[in-house]
Amino acid sequence: MxxxxxxxxxxxxxxxxxxxxxxxxxxxxxxxxxxxxxxxxxxxxxxxxxxxxxxxxxxxxxxxxxxxxxxxxxxxxxxxxxxxxxxxxxxxxxxxxxxxxxxxxxxxxxxxxxxxxxxxxxxxxxxxxxxxxxxxxxxxxxxxxxxxxxxxxxxxxxxxxxxxxNNNLSINEVSKDMDLKYYPNPVHSDLNVSSNKSITGYKVYDIAGKLLFNKDLSEEKNIKLDFIQFPAGSYLVTLTFKDSLKTLKILKK
The missing domain is CATH 2.60.40.2950 (Immunoglobulin-like)
Incomplete structure (x- = not known):
């Protein structure tokens, strides 16, 4: 299935x-x-x-x-x-x-x-x-x-x-149009994200969709997201690019 x-x-x-x-x-x-x-x-x-x-x-x-x-x-x-x-x-x-x-x-x-x-x-x-x-x-x-x-x-x-x-279905778990890497997952402190396309911002949501953190960036290709401030659980990270968005499902341990 x-x-x-x-x-x-x-x-x-x-x-x-x-x-x-x-x-x-x-x-x-x-x-x-x-x-x-x-x-x-x-x-x-x-x-x-x-x-x-x-x-x-x-x-x-x-x-x-x-x-x-x-x-x-x-x-x-x-x-x-x-x-x-x-x-x-x-x-x-x-x-x-x-x-x-x-x-x-x-x-x-x-x-x-x-x-x-x-x-x-x-x-x-x-x-x-x-x-x-x-x-x-x-x-x-x-x-x-x-x-x-x-x-x-x-x-x-x-x-x-x-x-x-959608917490159950995603077509963005593996990006097909860019070289996007993120690790470690599960994460304890810093989540590292790298992309061949410039990242202009990101948002962190809890699993219910509540916005927890929002940051604008100046077209960066390598970023660190501080997860130590969040309790253990599942989170959604939305990366903003010039022409698209990508959502990652992250587990905080």
Missing amino acids: KLSLTFSLLLVSLFHQAQSICTSNLGGDIDPAFITFKIESTSLDHNTFSGLTAFYHEYPPTGNTTAQLIAGQSYNLYTSTSSEAIIGVWLDYNYNNVFEPNEFTVLVNSMNTQNTTSFAIPATVPSGSIKMRIRSRAYGSTISANNACSSFGSGETRDYTVEII
């Missing part, structure tokens, strides 16, 4: 590398634009409206433009827009760089009401970095589950990267 699961995740990873997310011919217009987009109880809380000159944006997986989401948990998603709008949201749960109908959530924005909806991360989604797309369209129009790549005459399209944490 374990071999079958590992092989399935490898196929997901290989298929993921072969695809490109659609970013052209999406259309759009200056209205309705996103003013605020956030996932409550996470770090993603993005306020940006200053008048649109482009209708597609992709944001880096850092600071207030990314989030840690725990598989099996539900979250509230909030948006506000420059005028009444209908909002479509897709999360690429199967890592294939295709926003599919079963990955879709819809939200209607009224200028006079709280613009919140809830969504659940499936318990079967493995750990790793996934793309999340949000699209706005003028109120009275429609956004369907098949419209992730459609050309619209109004609104804005945004892509974010979020990190899924």
Whole structure:
């Protein structure tokens, strides 16, 4: 069973590398634009409206433009827009760089009401970095589950990267796109991490997903993480790179 699961995740990873997310011919217009987009109880809380000159944006997986989401948990998603709008949201749960109908959530924005909806991360989604797309369209129009790549005459399209944490499944235990080493594991004091790609920061979470420590770095390839401050148990370490995130499961003895 374990071999079958590992092989399935490898196929997901290989298929993921072969695809490109659609970013052209999406259309759009200056209205309705996103003013605020956030996932409550996470770090993603993005306020940006200053008048649109482009209708597609992709944001880096850092600071207030990314989030840690725990598989099996539900979250509230909030948006506000420059005028009444209908909002479509897709999360690429199967890592294939295709926003599919079963990955879709819809939200209607009224200028006079709280613009919140809830969504659940499936318990079967493995750990790793996934793309999340949000699209706005003028109120009275429609956004369907098949419209992730459609050309619209109004609104804005945004892509974010979020990190899924699943304590049971991971496609990042062995990195396939970089030379990433970390030791010792289990760890008592210092965890050594080295990578051929520059590390721009890291976060340490307990096994329930609570943030314990956060540090920004200046593009370092060899770092030490001090674990002596933490009690014995299991932890998740998320490494931030310029264009991706990697999550490591670490045991403190």
